[in-house]
Amino acid sequence: MTKTTSPDTVRWLTSDQQHAWRNYLEASQLLMAQLDKELRETHQLAIGEYELLVRLSEQPEHSMRMARLAAEVAISRSRLTHIVSRMESRGLLARSTTCGDGRGVLCTMTDAGYRLLEDAAPSHVTSVREHFIDRTDDAHLDACGEAMEGIVTHLRHVRRIDRE
Known part of the structure; x- marks a missing residue:
């Protein structure tokens, strides 16, 4: 839904809106970079990988169709496939075809993936609290x-x- 807009019809941001927007951009980029850095240093796990493990941990049998998982974490299916392949090679996730129609691919967190999530969650939550929750x-x-x-x-x- 991208529109071409001429400069004279744009609803330009006010100074306060511009300030809020730029603070949001910088804060979100810095926060995600810091959370990613801490997870990588302590658990050899990227923030995106952690989010996949969290999403799968909340599902019955720790499984979800790849298409739905991609939609829930708001990344492309090809990007998800790349991440899942990397995690699968580490023994954290496994893929299989779905029973129902044979076309879909099911992503399942392994026991090793669940153990890593259990190990990483306390330090990640502490980081979220330190860098986000406790700042306001x-x-x-x-x-x-x-x-x-x-x-x-x-x-x-x-x-x-x-x-x-």
């Missing part, structure tokens, strides 16, 4: 959560439209 008060955190939920809902809708 509850009211601002609630407002941030509500704002991000609205943005996620909007962008998931846009992505669905673009795929149709």
